[in-house]
Amino acid sequence: MEILIGGYILDLIFGDPQGFPHPVRYIGSLISFLEKKLYSDKSNKTLLLGGTGLTLAVVVTTYLITYSLIALMKILHPLAGTIVSIILAYTVLATKCLHKESEKVLIHLKNQDLLGARKYLSYIVSRDTSQLEEKEIVRGTVETVSENISDGIIAPLFYLFLGGVPLAMAYKAINTLDSMVGYKNDRYLYFGRVSAKLDDVVNYIPARLTVIFIAIGALILGKDSNRSFKIALKDGRNHNSPNSGYPEAAVAGALGIQLGGDNFYFGKVVHKPTIGDPTYPLESKHILETIKLMYAASALALLFFLILQLLLTKGVH
Secondary structure (H helix, E strand, O other), X not given: OHHHHHHHHHHHHHOOOOOOOOHHHHHHHHHHHHHHHXXXXXXXXXXXXXXXXXXXXXXXXXHHHHHHHHHHHHHHOHHHHHHHHHHHHHHOOXXXXXXXXXXXXXXXXXXXXXXXXXXXXXXXXXXXXXOOOHHHHHHHHHHHHHHHHHHHHHHHHHHHHHHHHHHHHHHHHHHHHXXXXXXXXXXOOOOXXXXXXXXXXHHHHHHHHHHHHHHHHHHHOOOOHHHHHHHHHHHOOOOOOOOOHHHHHHHHHHHOOOEEOOEEEOOEEEOOOEEOOOOOOOOOHHHXXXXXXXXXXXXHHHHHHHHHHHHHHHHHO
Protein backbone atom coordinates (compact mmCIF):
# COMPACT_ATOMS: atom_id res chain seq x y z
CA MET A 1 0.00 0.00 0.00
CA GLU A 2 2.82 2.43 0.90
CA ILE A 3 4.46 1.76 -2.47
CA LEU A 4 1.33 2.82 -4.40
CA ILE A 5 0.84 5.93 -2.28
CA GLY A 6 4.53 6.85 -2.12
CA GLY A 7 5.10 6.40 -5.85
CA TYR A 8 1.99 8.42 -6.71
CA ILE A 9 2.93 11.32 -4.39
CA LEU A 10 6.55 11.42 -5.59
CA ASP A 11 5.32 11.61 -9.19
CA LEU A 12 3.01 14.53 -8.36
CA ILE A 13 5.89 16.36 -6.66
CA PHE A 14 8.83 15.67 -8.98
CA GLY A 15 7.49 14.45 -12.33
CA ASP A 16 10.38 13.62 -14.66
CA PRO A 17 13.19 16.08 -13.79
CA GLN A 18 15.83 16.69 -16.43
CA GLY A 19 18.93 14.60 -15.89
CA PHE A 20 17.18 12.08 -13.63
CA PRO A 21 18.40 8.52 -14.42
CA HIS A 22 14.98 7.29 -15.51
CA PRO A 23 14.74 3.48 -15.96
CA VAL A 24 12.85 3.92 -19.25
CA ARG A 25 15.96 5.54 -20.75
CA TYR A 26 17.98 2.44 -19.88
CA ILE A 27 15.23 0.21 -21.25
CA GLY A 28 15.31 2.25 -24.47
CA SER A 29 19.09 1.84 -24.69
CA LEU A 30 18.73 -1.91 -24.22
CA ILE A 31 16.12 -2.05 -26.99
CA SER A 32 18.37 -0.09 -29.38
CA PHE A 33 21.36 -2.32 -28.57
CA LEU A 34 19.44 -5.59 -29.04
CA GLU A 35 17.73 -4.33 -32.19
CA LYS A 36 21.12 -3.92 -33.85
CA LYS A 37 22.02 -7.48 -32.87
CA LEU A 38 18.72 -9.15 -33.74
CA TYR A 39 17.41 -7.24 -36.77
CA SER A 40 17.81 -9.16 -40.01
CA ASP A 41 15.67 -8.59 -43.10
CA LYS A 42 16.54 -11.85 -44.86
CA SER A 43 12.88 -12.88 -44.67
CA ASN A 44 9.66 -11.94 -42.90
CA LYS A 45 10.03 -15.05 -40.75
CA THR A 46 13.51 -13.97 -39.67
CA LEU A 47 12.20 -10.52 -38.81
CA LEU A 48 9.35 -12.00 -36.77
CA LEU A 49 11.69 -14.32 -34.87
CA GLY A 50 14.17 -11.52 -34.22
CA GLY A 51 11.42 -9.24 -32.96
CA THR A 52 10.06 -11.99 -30.72
CA GLY A 53 13.53 -12.48 -29.25
CA LEU A 54 13.86 -8.75 -28.69
CA THR A 55 10.53 -8.56 -26.87
CA LEU A 56 11.22 -11.53 -24.60
CA ALA A 57 14.77 -10.42 -23.80
CA VAL A 58 13.80 -6.85 -22.90
CA VAL A 59 10.71 -7.72 -20.83
CA VAL A 60 12.33 -10.62 -18.92
CA THR A 61 15.56 -8.69 -18.32
CA THR A 62 13.65 -5.66 -17.02
CA TYR A 63 11.55 -7.79 -14.67
CA LEU A 64 14.53 -9.75 -13.32
CA ILE A 65 16.76 -6.72 -12.76
CA THR A 66 13.96 -4.88 -10.94
CA TYR A 67 13.10 -7.91 -8.81
CA SER A 68 16.75 -8.58 -7.99
CA LEU A 69 17.49 -4.98 -7.07
CA ILE A 70 14.54 -4.79 -4.66
CA ALA A 71 15.38 -8.21 -3.18
CA LEU A 72 18.99 -7.13 -2.60
CA MET A 73 17.88 -3.91 -0.90
CA LYS A 74 15.52 -5.90 1.34
CA ILE A 75 18.42 -8.15 2.40
CA LEU A 76 20.45 -5.08 3.35
CA HIS A 77 17.48 -3.60 5.25
CA PRO A 78 13.68 -3.92 4.87
CA LEU A 79 13.34 -0.12 4.84
CA ALA A 80 15.87 0.12 2.00
CA GLY A 81 13.75 -2.29 -0.03
CA THR A 82 10.64 -0.18 0.57
CA ILE A 83 12.40 3.08 -0.33
CA VAL A 84 13.81 1.66 -3.58
CA SER A 85 10.39 0.20 -4.42
CA ILE A 86 8.70 3.57 -3.91
CA ILE A 87 11.30 5.36 -6.06
CA LEU A 88 10.92 2.81 -8.85
CA ALA A 89 7.11 2.95 -8.57
CA TYR A 90 7.35 6.72 -8.99
CA THR A 91 9.30 6.30 -12.24
CA VAL A 92 6.56 4.24 -13.92
CA LEU A 93 3.97 7.01 -13.46
CA ALA A 94 3.64 10.07 -15.70
CA THR A 95 0.95 12.34 -14.24
CA LYS A 96 3.12 15.39 -13.53
CA CYS A 97 5.09 14.91 -16.77
CA LEU A 98 1.90 14.84 -18.87
CA HIS A 99 0.72 17.99 -17.12
CA LYS A 100 3.97 19.87 -17.67
CA GLU A 101 4.46 18.88 -21.31
CA SER A 102 0.87 19.60 -22.36
CA GLU A 103 0.88 22.87 -20.40
CA LYS A 104 3.84 24.08 -22.47
CA VAL A 105 1.67 23.75 -25.58
CA LEU A 106 -1.21 25.54 -23.84
CA ILE A 107 0.97 28.48 -22.74
CA HIS A 108 2.18 29.08 -26.29
CA LEU A 109 -1.37 28.89 -27.64
CA LYS A 110 -2.53 31.44 -25.08
CA ASN A 111 0.33 33.70 -26.20
CA GLN A 112 -0.81 33.17 -29.82
CA ASP A 113 2.55 31.59 -30.61
CA LEU A 114 1.67 28.84 -33.08
CA LEU A 115 5.30 28.07 -33.88
CA GLY A 116 6.07 27.47 -30.22
CA ALA A 117 2.91 25.41 -29.73
CA ARG A 118 3.76 23.26 -32.76
CA LYS A 119 7.31 22.78 -31.45
CA TYR A 120 6.24 21.59 -28.00
CA LEU A 121 3.48 19.42 -29.41
CA SER A 122 6.06 17.71 -31.62
CA TYR A 123 7.85 16.55 -28.45
CA ILE A 124 4.84 14.53 -27.28
CA VAL A 125 3.33 13.22 -30.54
CA SER A 126 4.74 11.33 -33.52
CA ARG A 127 2.62 13.14 -36.12
CA ASP A 128 3.91 16.03 -38.26
CA THR A 129 3.04 19.27 -36.43
CA SER A 130 4.74 21.79 -38.73
CA GLN A 131 1.55 22.97 -40.47
CA LEU A 132 -1.04 22.54 -37.74
CA GLU A 133 -3.45 25.33 -36.87
CA GLU A 134 -4.73 26.03 -33.36
CA LYS A 135 -7.66 23.58 -33.39
CA GLU A 136 -5.45 20.77 -34.68
CA ILE A 137 -2.81 21.55 -32.04
CA VAL A 138 -5.49 21.41 -29.34
CA ARG A 139 -6.78 18.13 -30.77
CA GLY A 140 -3.31 16.59 -30.82
CA THR A 141 -2.61 17.64 -27.24
CA VAL A 142 -5.96 16.43 -25.91
CA GLU A 143 -5.59 13.10 -27.73
CA THR A 144 -2.09 12.54 -26.34
CA VAL A 145 -3.02 13.37 -22.75
CA SER A 146 -6.21 11.29 -23.01
CA GLU A 147 -4.44 8.23 -24.39
CA ASN A 148 -1.69 8.49 -21.78
CA ILE A 149 -4.14 8.65 -18.89
CA SER A 150 -4.30 4.92 -19.52
CA ASP A 151 -0.74 4.16 -20.71
CA GLY A 152 1.08 6.52 -18.36
CA ILE A 153 -1.03 6.36 -15.19
CA ILE A 154 -3.87 3.82 -14.90
CA ALA A 155 -2.01 0.88 -16.47
CA PRO A 156 1.12 1.34 -14.30
CA LEU A 157 -1.08 1.62 -11.18
CA PHE A 158 -2.95 -1.52 -12.30
CA TYR A 159 0.29 -3.52 -12.65
CA LEU A 160 1.74 -2.10 -9.43
CA PHE A 161 -1.38 -3.39 -7.69
CA LEU A 162 -1.33 -6.72 -9.55
CA GLY A 163 2.34 -7.68 -9.31
CA GLY A 164 4.29 -4.97 -7.57
CA VAL A 165 7.14 -2.90 -8.96
CA PRO A 166 8.78 -5.66 -11.09
CA LEU A 167 5.55 -6.26 -13.05
CA ALA A 168 4.90 -2.51 -13.43
CA MET A 169 8.44 -2.04 -14.75
CA ALA A 170 7.95 -4.97 -17.15
CA TYR A 171 4.81 -3.17 -18.35
CA LYS A 172 6.88 -0.02 -19.00
CA ALA A 173 9.32 -2.17 -20.98
CA ILE A 174 6.44 -3.44 -23.16
CA ASN A 175 5.16 0.10 -23.58
CA THR A 176 8.64 1.33 -24.56
CA LEU A 177 9.09 -1.52 -27.03
CA ASP A 178 5.80 -0.59 -28.70
CA SER A 179 6.79 3.09 -28.94
CA MET A 180 10.17 2.20 -30.49
CA VAL A 181 9.49 -0.79 -32.76
CA GLY A 182 5.71 -1.24 -32.82
CA TYR A 183 5.13 0.62 -36.09
CA LYS A 184 3.36 -0.77 -39.15
CA ASN A 185 5.97 0.48 -41.59
CA ASP A 186 8.41 -1.36 -43.86
CA ARG A 187 11.08 -1.76 -41.18
CA TYR A 188 8.93 -2.83 -38.24
CA LEU A 189 5.83 -4.49 -39.70
CA TYR A 190 7.21 -7.95 -38.82
CA PHE A 191 10.07 -7.14 -36.47
CA GLY A 192 7.84 -5.10 -34.17
CA ARG A 193 4.69 -7.21 -34.47
CA VAL A 194 5.07 -9.17 -31.22
CA SER A 195 5.90 -6.00 -29.28
CA ALA A 196 2.83 -4.24 -30.68
CA LYS A 197 0.50 -7.20 -30.02
CA LEU A 198 1.80 -7.66 -26.49
CA ASP A 199 1.24 -3.96 -25.81
CA ASP A 200 -2.36 -4.36 -27.03
CA VAL A 201 -2.89 -7.28 -24.65
CA VAL A 202 -1.45 -5.65 -21.51
CA ASN A 203 -3.39 -2.42 -22.11
CA TYR A 204 -6.76 -4.08 -22.78
CA ILE A 205 -8.10 -4.03 -19.20
CA PRO A 206 -6.45 -0.73 -18.09
CA ALA A 207 -7.85 1.16 -21.10
CA ARG A 208 -11.38 0.12 -20.22
CA LEU A 209 -10.91 0.81 -16.53
CA THR A 210 -9.71 4.27 -17.55
CA VAL A 211 -13.10 4.97 -19.14
CA ILE A 212 -14.77 4.37 -15.77
CA PHE A 213 -12.33 6.62 -13.90
CA ILE A 214 -12.63 9.41 -16.49
CA ALA A 215 -16.43 9.26 -16.46
CA ILE A 216 -16.59 9.38 -12.65
CA GLY A 217 -13.99 12.14 -12.67
CA ALA A 218 -16.16 14.04 -15.16
CA LEU A 219 -19.08 13.80 -12.73
CA ILE A 220 -16.94 15.19 -9.89
CA LEU A 221 -15.72 18.06 -12.10
CA GLY A 222 -19.20 18.96 -13.31
CA LYS A 223 -18.70 17.59 -16.83
CA ASP A 224 -21.00 15.21 -18.70
CA SER A 225 -20.41 11.79 -17.15
CA ASN A 226 -23.24 10.05 -19.02
CA ARG A 227 -22.03 11.32 -22.38
CA SER A 228 -18.50 10.23 -21.46
CA PHE A 229 -19.69 6.63 -21.04
CA LYS A 230 -21.90 6.75 -24.15
CA ILE A 231 -19.20 8.10 -26.45
CA ALA A 232 -16.68 5.58 -25.07
CA LEU A 233 -19.08 2.76 -25.93
CA LYS A 234 -19.99 4.25 -29.32
CA ASP A 235 -16.60 5.47 -30.56
CA GLY A 236 -14.02 3.64 -28.45
CA ARG A 237 -13.21 1.35 -31.37
CA ASN A 238 -12.70 4.24 -33.80
CA HIS A 239 -8.93 4.01 -33.56
CA ASN A 240 -6.20 1.91 -35.14
CA SER A 241 -5.30 0.77 -31.62
CA PRO A 242 -7.77 -1.56 -29.87
CA ASN A 243 -7.22 0.39 -26.65
CA SER A 244 -6.25 4.04 -27.22
CA GLY A 245 -9.66 5.03 -28.56
CA TYR A 246 -11.43 4.31 -25.28
CA PRO A 247 -9.81 6.95 -23.04
CA GLU A 248 -9.88 9.42 -25.94
CA ALA A 249 -13.59 8.78 -26.44
CA ALA A 250 -14.30 9.11 -22.71
CA VAL A 251 -12.59 12.52 -22.63
CA ALA A 252 -14.28 13.63 -25.88
CA GLY A 253 -17.67 12.69 -24.45
CA ALA A 254 -17.02 14.38 -21.12
CA LEU A 255 -16.01 17.65 -22.83
CA GLY A 256 -18.42 17.50 -25.78
CA ILE A 257 -15.65 17.71 -28.39
CA GLN A 258 -14.60 15.70 -31.41
CA LEU A 259 -11.19 14.04 -31.72
CA GLY A 260 -9.65 11.86 -34.42
CA GLY A 261 -9.49 12.67 -38.11
CA ASP A 262 -6.58 12.82 -40.55
CA ASN A 263 -2.95 13.23 -39.47
CA PHE A 264 0.44 13.28 -41.17
CA TYR A 265 2.92 10.60 -40.09
CA PHE A 266 6.36 10.37 -41.70
CA GLY A 267 5.16 12.37 -44.71
CA LYS A 268 2.04 10.27 -45.31
CA VAL A 269 -1.60 11.11 -44.59
CA VAL A 270 -3.19 8.63 -42.19
CA HIS A 271 -6.98 8.67 -42.35
CA LYS A 272 -8.61 8.09 -38.97
CA PRO A 273 -12.27 7.99 -38.03
CA THR A 274 -13.57 10.70 -35.73
CA ILE A 275 -14.21 10.17 -32.02
CA GLY A 276 -17.00 12.05 -30.25
CA ASP A 277 -19.49 14.64 -31.42
CA PRO A 278 -18.50 18.30 -32.02
CA THR A 279 -20.96 19.80 -29.53
CA TYR A 280 -18.36 22.47 -28.80
CA PRO A 281 -15.54 23.69 -31.10
CA LEU A 282 -12.03 22.77 -29.99
CA GLU A 283 -10.41 25.55 -27.96
CA SER A 284 -7.24 25.88 -25.91
CA LYS A 285 -9.31 25.61 -22.69
CA HIS A 286 -9.99 21.96 -23.54
CA ILE A 287 -6.32 21.15 -22.88
CA LEU A 288 -6.68 22.43 -19.32
CA GLU A 289 -9.98 20.57 -18.88
CA THR A 290 -8.32 17.35 -20.07
CA ILE A 291 -5.50 17.85 -17.55
CA LYS A 292 -8.11 18.23 -14.78
CA LEU A 293 -9.83 15.03 -15.93
CA MET A 294 -6.43 13.29 -15.89
CA TYR A 295 -5.82 14.25 -12.25
CA ALA A 296 -9.34 13.22 -11.24
CA ALA A 297 -9.06 9.85 -13.01
CA SER A 298 -5.62 9.15 -11.53
CA ALA A 299 -6.75 9.95 -7.98
CA LEU A 300 -9.83 7.75 -8.39
CA ALA A 301 -7.70 4.90 -9.74
CA LEU A 302 -5.27 5.17 -6.82
CA LEU A 303 -8.18 5.11 -4.36
CA PHE A 304 -9.74 2.12 -6.14
CA PHE A 305 -6.56 0.04 -6.08
CA LEU A 306 -5.82 0.98 -2.47
CA ILE A 307 -9.29 -0.15 -1.38
CA LEU A 308 -8.89 -3.41 -3.34
CA GLN A 309 -5.49 -3.98 -1.76
CA LEU A 310 -6.91 -3.33 1.70
CA LEU A 311 -9.81 -5.72 1.12
CA LEU A 312 -7.49 -8.45 -0.18
CA THR A 313 -5.12 -8.00 2.76
CA LYS A 314 -8.02 -8.31 5.23
CA GLY A 315 -9.29 -11.34 3.34
CA VAL A 316 -5.91 -13.08 3.67
CA HIS A 317 -5.78 -12.43 7.41
